[in-house]
Amino acid sequence: MASLSAAISHSPNSLAHDTKPRKNYQSQCRSLRLPRRSPLFRMGFVSRWGSRETTNARIFTSVTDVLLDESAEKVQLPKGDTWSVHKFGGTCVGSSERIKSVADIILSDDSERKLAVVSAMSKVTDMMYDLIEKAQSRDDSYVAALDAVLEKHRSTALDLLDGDDLGSFLSHLHDDISNLKAMLRAIYIAGHATESFTDFVVGHGELWSAQMLSSLVRKNGMDCKWMDTREVLIVNPVSSNQVDPDYLESGKRLKKWYSQNPSKIIIATGFIASTPQNIPTTLKRDGSDFSAAIMGALFKARQVTIWTDVNGVYSADPRKVSEAVILKTLSYQEAWEMSYFGANVLHPRTIIPVMQYSIPIIIRNIFDLSASGTKICHPLVSDKEHGQSVESLVKGFATIDNLALVNVEGTGMAGVPGTAHAIFGAVKDVGANVIMISQASSEHSVCFAVPEKEVVAVAKALTSRFQQALDAGRLSKVIAVIPNCSILAAVGQKMASTPGVSATLFNALAKANINIRAIAQGCSEYNITVVLKREDCIRALRAVHSRFYLSRTTIAMGIIGPGLIGSTLLEQLRDQAAVLKEEFNIDLRVMGITGSRTMLLSDMGIELSRWRELQKEKGEAADLEKFVQHVHGNHFIPNTVLVDCTADSVVASHYYDWLRKGIHVITPNKKANSGPLDQYLELRALQRQSYTHYFYEATVGAGLPIISTLRGLLETGDKISKIEGVFSGTLSYIFNSFIGKRAFSEVVAEAKQAGYTEPDPRDDLSGTDVARKVIILARESGLKLELSDIPVENLVPEPLRASASAEEFMRQLPQFDQDMTKKLKDAEDAGEVLRFVGVVDLVKQKGVVQLRTYKKDHPFAHLSGSDNIIAFTTRRYGEKQPLIVRGPGAGAQVTAGGIFSDILRLASYLGAPS
Ligand SMILES: NC(=O)C1=CN([C@@H]2O[C@H](COP(=O)(O)OP(=O)(O)OC[C@H]3O[C@@H](n4cnc5c(N)ncnc54)[C@H](O)[C@@H]3O)[C@@H](O)[C@H]2O)C=CC1
Ligand SMILES: N[C@@H](CC=O)C(=O)O
Numbered sequence: 022m023a024s025l026s027a028a029i030s031h032s033p034n035s036l037a038h039d040t041k042p043r044k045n046y047q048s049q050c051r052s053l054r055l056p057r058r059s060p061l062f063r064m065g066f067v068s069r070w071g072s073r074e075t076t077n078a079r080i081f082t083s084v085t086d087v088l089l090d091e092s093a094e095k096v097q098l099p100k101g102d103t104w105s106v107h108k109f110g111g112t113c114v115g116s117s118e119r120i121k122s123v124a125d126i127i128l129s130d131d132s133e134r135k136l137a138v139v140s141a142m143s144k145v146t147d148m149m150y151d152l153i154e155k156a157q158s159r160d161d162s163y164v165a166a167l168d169a170v171l172e173k174h175r176s177t178a179l180d181l182l183d184g185d186d187l188g189s190f191l192s193h194l195h196d197d198i199s200n201l202k203a204m205l206r207a208i209y210i211a212g213h214a215t216e217s218f219t220d221f222v223v224g225h226g227e228l229w230s231a232q233m234l235s236s237l238v239r240k241n242g243m244d245c246k247w248m249d250t251r252e253v254l255i256v257n258p259v260s261s262n263q264v265d266p267d268y269l270e271s272g273k274r275l276k277k278w279y280s281q282n283p284s285k286i287i288i289a290t291g292f293i294a295s296t297p298q299n300i301p302t303t304l305k306r307d308g309s310d311f312s313a314a315i316m317g318a319l320f321k322a323r324q325v326t327i328w329t330d331v332n333g334v335y336s337a338d339p340r341k342v343s344e345a346v347i348l349k350t351l352s353y354q355e356a357w358e359m360s361y362f363g364a365n366v367l368h369p370r371t372i373i374p375v376m377q378y379s380i381p382i383i384i385r386n387i388f389d390l391s392a393s394g395t396k397i398c399h400p401l402v403s404d405k406e407h408g409q410s411v412e413s414l415v416k417g418f419a420t421i422d423n424l425a426l427v428n429v430e431g432t433g434m435a436g437v438p439g440t441a442h443a444i445f446g447a448v449k450d451v452g453a454n455v456i457m458i459s460q461a462s463s464e465h466s467v468c469f470a471v472p473e474k475e476v477v478a479v480a481k482a483l484t485s486r487f488q489q490a491l492d493a494g495r496l497s498k499v500i501a502v503i504p505n506c507s508i509l510a511a512v513g514q515k516m517a518s519t520p521g522v523s524a525t526l527f528n529a530l531a532k533a534n535i536n537i538r539a540i541a542q543g544c545s546e547y548n549i550t551v552v553l554k555r556e557d558c559i560r561a562l563r564a565v566h567s568r569f570y571l572s573r574t575t576i577a578m579g580i581i582g583p584g585l586i587g588s589t590l591l592e593q594l595r596d597q598a599a600v601l602k603e604e605f606n607i608d609l610r611v612m613g614i615t616g617s618r619t620m621l622l623s624d625m626g627i628e629l630s631r632w633r634e635l636q637k638e639k640g641e642a643a644d645l646e647k648f649v650q651h652v653h654g655n656h657f658i659p660n661t662v663l664v665d666c667t668a669d670s671v672v673a674s675h676y677y678d679w680l681r682k683g684i685h686v687i688t689p690n691k692k693a694n695s696g697p698l699d700q701y702l703e704l705r706a707l708q709r710q711s712y713t714h715y716f717y718e719a720t721v722g723a724g725l726p727i728i729s730t731l732r733g734l735l736e737t738g739d740k741i742s743k744i745e746g747v748f749s750g751t752l753s754y755i756f757n758s759f760i761g762k763r764a765f766s767e768v769v770a771e772a773k774q775a776g777y778t779e780p781d782p783r784d785d786l787s788g789t790d791v792a793r794k795v796i797i798l799a800r801e802s803g804l805k806l807e808l809s810d811i812p813v814e815n816l817v818p819e820p821l822r823a824s825a826s827a828e829e830f831m832r833q834l835p836q837f838d839q840d841m842t843k844k845l846k847d848a849e850d851a852g853e854v855l856r857f858v859g860v861v862d863l864v865k866q867k868g869v870v871q872l873r874t875y876k877k878d879h880p881f882a883h884l885s886g887s888d889n890i891i892a893f894t895t896r897r898y899g900e901k902q903p904l905i906v907r908g909p910g911a912g913a914q915v916t917a918g919g920i921f922s923d924i925l926r927l928a929s930y931l932g933a934p935s
């Protein structure tokens with residue numbers, strides 16, 4: 022074989038067939054005192070002394086003559102489907118150990134024929150560029166740097182090879198290095214390296230790794246040849262970072278090469294190629310993948326496997342979405358859409374050569390051979406069948422940051438041909454890249470996204486281009502720039518043409534409270550693009566990803582106040598989580614628990630069976646702001662709910678802000694709804710305007726369906742005249758149990774012990790708790806009342822109202838037992854019972870809370886334990902037959918159950934199946 026570039030690199034193959042260097046070349050070498058075979062003369066460096074074209078042409082013509090002799094035409098390559106092509110990047114051949122694994126992979130592929138494309142060992146390409154850089158800038162250290170390159174390959178070869186193979190490789194390596202030394206010296210003198218010079222120097226990394234690997238495969242007893250792809254792969258440069266393969270010419274050369282090197286295993290150099298004039302060049306960015314794809318196409322291989330360090334193509338950037346999954350298959354179009362958006366897939370260029378012949382590309386992890394990777398191919402027939410779920414039509418999501426939207430708006434645009442031309446002409450003039458365009462059919466505005474760094478120039482160009490239209494008032498809003506934007510794209514073949522996909526996407530964004538600035542969907546049907554504010558981008562990505570990939574209703578929860586109710590809720594969540602996930606697809610994850618002193622945060626969800634232990638081990642100082650930021654902003658789940666299980670009005674004062682941020686709020690805490698009226702009204706108005714939910718069923722009657730019953734009546738048009746009831750579990754228990762056998766204070770202690778009371782039982786005995794419930798129901802029914810508008814009978818003995826603490830109060834209460842015993846006796850004497858009731862009178866528009874007496878046959882007289890009873894008198898449920906809800910209205914289990922059912926209501930609002 023007589024390839025020039027192979028001769029330069031002194032490969033074992035090429036040496037055997039080397040042509041004699043031409044006389045002219047030898048004499049040039051002598052006159053410059055360079056090694057006889059110095060590639061400098063072949064690379065155009067001599068153009069400084071003569072014409073580069075002529076020198077190159079002279080040298081290369083002889084090679085071409087040999088390559089393209091007649092017989093090449095007659096050679097047939099073995100049948101395509103017998104070939105399996107592999108590509109191993111720099112990290113795959115980064116050390117002798119890794120090169121051994123690569124050899125094992127090649128050997129274990131049971132295809133009849135195999136071609137492996139290899140990159141330079143990791144870091145070598147950079148080392149080679151650095152050599153050039155150093156030599157050009159006359160930095161002497163290039164000599165030491167070249168020694169490091171030599172040493173890296175020498176020691177790797179010593180590890181891998183022995184005998185003649187080792188001797189031969191090392192001798193050629195030393196020759197190459199001395200040639201490179203001479204070239205670099207010349208570059209040093211000239212202070213300049215041409216592009217082809219650079220490409221030639223840099224390409225050595227691939228030559229050496231291909232030679233070592235092929236020797237290693239041979240050492241395993243297999244027939245194997247290495248291929249310098251510069252002899253075969255012919256490309257035409259189209260721009261500084263792009264080349265077009267010449268398939269016809271490359272095919273001819275491949276046949277010729279193969280006729281001279283028939284082998285069942287070929288190790289080919291990636292990245293490097295030649296121009297039609299046989300000048301060494303490279304395939305530029307992602308060159309080795311491209312080499313493998315071109316080789317696959319030239320051989321019409323049965324598949325091309327790209328070995329890398331990830332398990333395949335992810336459904337979204339796993340650094341942003343920790344639950345991103347590896348996609349099993351992607352169509353060619355989907356793969357290039359994903360790669361455009363920065364997903365670590367293949368360069369779109371790589372896909373085209375193999376797509377023409379329907380050759381599948383498989384992306385696999387060299388470090389995890391058990392993972393089957395991602396297969397990129399034409400959509401499988403089964404995928405095309407009907408009945409696919411909307412979810413499966415979206416393959417992945419990608420984002421682009423640092424964009425700005427430009428909006429050109431005005432009346433003078435509609436129906437005026439040439440407006441778009443003028444706009445984008447101006448953009449082109451400043452060399453900006455338009456990433457997405459959207460124009461509504463009214464034609465009054467065009468908006469487009471450009472990289473943020475280009476937007477100032479774009480705006481300036483547009484202003485000057487449209488100055489006249491602006492002055493004349495034909496463009497009204499002129500050029501508005503919206504900075505700090507990002508693009509979120511959903512990719513999936515056919516998704517855009519399937520009803521429901523975009524609705525699902527936009528719904529997920531709406532539910533995560535994300536505002537969309539612009540939308541574009543090409544009729545290619547592979548991609549739906551939305552422009553959002555940059556700060557929303559990751560949350561949006563997670564929202565849509567989880568909508569399509571996670572359970573439809575994955576909810577991140579933050580529990581505030583793990584006291585009696587909060588901790589009982591955590592137990593119930595622990596016991597029910599698996600059933601909810603399995604049967605209802607509801608995935609509830611407690612990402613944080615905070616008390617007033619300590620908080621526990623988790624990135625994936627707290628293990629609820631040992632949250633107390635974890636809190637002791639990993640708890641940190643409570644900080645509500647940090648807590649909320651963590652639960653809402655710091656993870657992959659789009660829906661956030663904060664469950665306030667405190668009785669704290671400070672915590673309640675944050676609801677407005679949380680709802681505004683799109684955080685759902687669920688609470689048994691009555692403080693927000695019974696606090697200042699204006700704040701309540703603002704809170705409810707905000708909640709009604711947004712997709713954010715605020716549920717508080719447990720604030721009245723604990724788990725009993727009081728709020729929901731009232732809502733049902735109101736929303737279906739019933740007219741309520743009165744709501745009357747025993748609203749306090751504590752006071753119900755007290756008056757149901759205080760029947761003369763035990764002292765009043767003893768019964769109060771029992772209620773506290775049973776978990777019915779407020780954290781401070783005086784809130785119950787004072788009637789405040791009932792008043793709060795009355796206010797909540799009154800406001801829910803439309804009355805605009807303040808807590809102070811409700812007259813309340815206070816059962817806390819006057820001297821104890823100012824006691825320092827709840828404990829102090831409980832200690833002193835027995836001193837006042839007599840007062841209550843007297844009230845009880847008076848009632849009994851009259852054949853009545855004592856009941857502490859609340860009333861909302863919607864006719865008189867007022868409320869009242871008091872201790873009343875009821876006849877022993879009244880429904881309120883037949884309560885037991887912590888029963889609440891609430892009677893709704895309405896137009897449909899008249900005075901004599903009110904709608905009655907009755908049952909335990911306090912206690913840990915029923916209250917936590919009420920909160921839990923609000924959480925499930927939220928899940929169903931978010932789309933959980935019923
Ligand atoms: N006990 C019951 O039967 C019912 C209670 N509720 C309501 O449930 C809520 C909780 O009641 P319990 O669990 O009985 O009270 P609790 O006193 O046992 O628990 C409240 C917890 O909140 C914590 N806390 C207080 N302020 C906090 C703050 N700023 N940040 C973080 N944590 C804070 C406390 O340290 C405590 O752990 C109250 O609002 C109560 O009105 C509602 C219906 C029934
Ligand atoms: N302390 C309250 C608890 C429920 O709101 C009561 O006793 O009803």
Ligand code: NA
Pocket residue numbers: 718719720721722723724725726727728919
């Ligand atoms: Na309730």
